[in-house]
Amino acid sequence: MKKIGVYTSGGDAPGMNAAIRAVVRIAVSNQIETIGIHQGYVGMIENKMSPLQMRDMANIIQRGGTILKTGRSQEFMKPEFRAQAAQNLKNAQIDGLVCIGGDGSFKGAQALYAEHGIPVIGIPGTIDNDIYGTDDTIGFDTALNTALDAIDKIRDTADSHDRIFIVEVMGRNSGFIASHVGLAGGAEEILTPDNVISVSKIIERLKESRAKGKTSSILITAEGQKPGRAYDLADAIRSKSNLDAKVCILGHQQRGGSPTAHDRILASQLGAAAVQALIRGKTNLMIGIKSNNVIEIDLNLVTKNSKPNDNSLINLARMLSV
Ligand code: F6P
Numbered sequence: 001m002k003k004i005g006v007y008t009s010g011g012d013a014p015g016m017n018a019a020i021r022a023v024v025r026i027a028v029s030n031q032i033e034t035i036g037i038h039q040g041y042v043g044m045i046e047n048k049m050s051p052l053q054m055r056d057m058a059n060i061i062q063r064g065g066t067i068l069k070t071g072r073s074q075e076f077m078k079p080e081f082r083a084q085a086a087q088n089l090k091n092a093q094i095d096g097l098v099c100i101g102g103d104g105s106f107k108g109a110q111a112l113y114a115e116h117g118i119p120v121i122g123i124p125g126t127i128d129n130d131i132y133g134t135d136d137t138i139g140f141d142t143a144l145n146t147a148l149d150a151i152d153k154i155r156d157t158a159d160s161h162d163r164i165f166i167v168e169v170m171g172r173n174s175g176f177i178a179s180h181v182g183l184a185g186g187a188e189e190i191l192t193p194d195n196v197i198s199v200s201k202i203i204e205r206l207k208e209s210r211a212k213g214k215t216s217s218i219l220i221t222a223e224g225q226k227p228g229r230a231y232d233l234a235d236a237i238r239s240k241s242n243l244d245a246k247v248c249i250l251g252h253q254q255r256g257g258s259p260t261a262h263d264r265i266l267a268s269q270l271g272a273a274a275v276q277a278l279i280r281g282k283t284n285l286m287i288g289i290k291s292n293n294v295i296e297i298d299l300n301l302v303t304k305n306s307k308p309n310d311n312s313l314i315n316l317a318r319m320l321s322v
Contacts, residue, residue, distance in 0.1 A: 009040030009105035013139025015263035022271025041076035086116035102126035119283035130174035134288025151185035168230035
């Protein structure tokens, strides 16, 4: 292993820069050159690559976003574009790749290995925390804290006006952000793709809590397949009851900001372990974290399985929100 390529792919996540820093610094310490591939698979196809040195990594550990930029490439789904990307990697004499991203990015890395024999190691980087085989993903903790900060502020105004608020969080078709911030933010109801609650049930529960003396309520909904669904829910509550509900969609702010200490530590551990795995001749693996231990898991397992949502947090949130 003389030269490795590193790239970030899919939605950006706070802590990606800390992971890039760890990859480059561990590689260079082991006399391995590092090439940064820009905009993920877009840059791999278009040959947008540049060397990364030790000092290029200065002052990035605390920065949100990704210095390598990222992208979602439709072209990379096609074998002819993957062949072009593989040729670019071979021309640059890249012996191995570290892919920082989510499930879709890992599928691309797997294809590069299967079709072109390029060793790949994945590091889970997504605010959604929806990757099988790892307890945690880079960016999840920061996104939770960003969402929680917003929810705390919404609670102030909800309380002052005796209002019901529906707060929509990201997560695509997973509910990890919703269930975690719901519990941490004292939400009354948490709706996720795995925890669908009918409008009539929501109205019934809201009326019960009002009867018990509760004057304001926070409901959290995951965006699911339809970002903006919080508006539909508010309309439905209004049309089927005498209750009103305000909506706040947190959106892309959840992807930004300086990574928390937790995400920087996780990113540093995973980035270092990814390079060490390549040095040991490993490929087609994801480096993850399980019960606080850094682990390696076959990428095929990661991309073929879905991470189960743990509804116990949702149930606990309901029990505590009396
Ligand atoms: O996967 C991260 C994520 O932020 C999801 O939570 C969200 O559904 C999606 O990306 C949004 O992607 P984009 O910024 O490309 O619209």
